[in-house]
Amino acid sequence: MGGDKIILDELAKSVLEMDEDLAQEAAQRAIEAKIDPKTAIADGLSKGMEAAGVKYEEEEYFVPELLLCSDAMYAGLDILRPHIRKDSNKKGCAVIGVVEGDTHDIGKNLVKLFMETHGFDMIDLGRDVLIEKFVETVKNNDVQVVCMSTLMTTTMAGMKTVIERLKEEGLRDKVKVIIGGAPISRAFAAKIGADAYSSTATEAPLTADGLVSASGGPATSAA
């Protein structure tokens, strides 16, 4: 299967080198070569995004580069996803959003991407997300993780309200709550009763993974 390996490497390379056109071409070739689209995502695109994450941690890549890597990743995903028959072996499902009052969503989008790369299904509520929207989503979906971010100090308090509302609705024990964003700190996470704070987009999925595994994994993964 040397041909498959070449295509998978090209998928990875397209993401790492921020090449949207190559990502589309390689994804198309993967389908023509009958590579399992899940393999093409896991061993191709995601590998490239992980490598980009390493470059980010090593301070070779910064936000502009990650954004362009993510564009290539999504260009490939758009072609591969329709060919996936059934989603399984997922790490779990996470809901993500920027809290009410804040529209800064670059960081949130990067966290979402690395969570996806790591194998989480993501429900993206977008930015300026109403408190009740988080609560409803947890109530109506099989969600294991809630990710919230904000860049502004004026909107930090909204995270605390979401956690309080989850408690009132009896949903708090169902999920792990991870928060992040420039003004957020471990101390703030502890203070408002979040399960974890994540300082970077690449750290978030590892944190989520650790929390979900410790609690026994997604409840209905066999479904």
Next chain:
Amino acid sequence: MHKDDQMTPKQRMAAFTAGREVDRIPIMPFMGTISARIAGMNLREMRSGPKTEAESQLAGYRRLGHDCLISDYGLHGIGIALGSRVNNPEHGVIAIQEYVLDDLNKIDELDREKVKRKNDPKLTRHYAAAEIMLKEAGEECGLNVNLTGPFTAAASIYPTDKLLRALVKDPENVHRLLRFCTDCLKTVCREYLDLGVGFTICDPIASGTMMKRQNYLDFVYPYTKELVDDLHGLGASAGYHICGNTSKIIEPMVDTGVDMLSLDNAVDMELAKQKVGDRICIVGNVDPTGVMMLGEASNIDEAVKSCFSKAADSPCGFMLATGCDVPYDAPLENLDHFMAAGRKYGQWPLDEARYH
């Protein structure tokens, strides 16, 4: 003058800059939003007109006696003047809802005339507020205009994520936009000039946390230097603040020629002192959320003490400040604790034994 001081901020700053004796070192918490709460108003009320805008700053000054009043032209000022649409939240800072530019090939359609005071109601309000502040307290305290660097101004015209992508994909157009923004900022500065104010250039999007050093050197440094040279040519001073970790760009930041360098709490003041302390007065950097919002008196005392211990002996001087804007929700007493700690450790002559 505040009851705990012996000099007015104006006397102190003049003496400090000239290397003469002062009563204490200057203290500058960032009072952009929390001053509204001191004045008993919310942020929408504060923004509602020149009187409320001035009153919130003056209320903060009367309570704390800190060393500078602010006229906040704001991070989105250029974009708003040109036509970007913003919201107006009661308890939050304004955010852009719709950008005036959606295509970098349409830069030529932007009209620089719109940033002039006569065409911009927002600048008209800031200018009128500045006049009130100077009338009320200008004898004793200086006024600084907070505006952005060209890069953050560009991000008020064109969405940040697209702007960042364009650094790699379309650098030529980014340069054209930055050229335009630099000219707009020069225009705005001239509109304030007859008030005799100083300027602080804030450039959060140019953060070392966001972009690589080479991007800073290519896209931020040259335009910022041009703006600083222009301000100096007009006889005005320029301070400089970039959010996040700027450790790797701190030397070129000083090369822009600015008169003082304000550091985010993500930067170690000891490192800043070692790298540029012999070239510029460094200002910083108590953690606005971890300490000012979530801490209590003892944490604040400890954090202020640590700033002094790291930076008070910096060769070109040190001023105490917060690392960024004090959160609107921080307890007001924490500002009093901050000032008290600054007055304690910063009492002249400085004495290492107090903070080591």
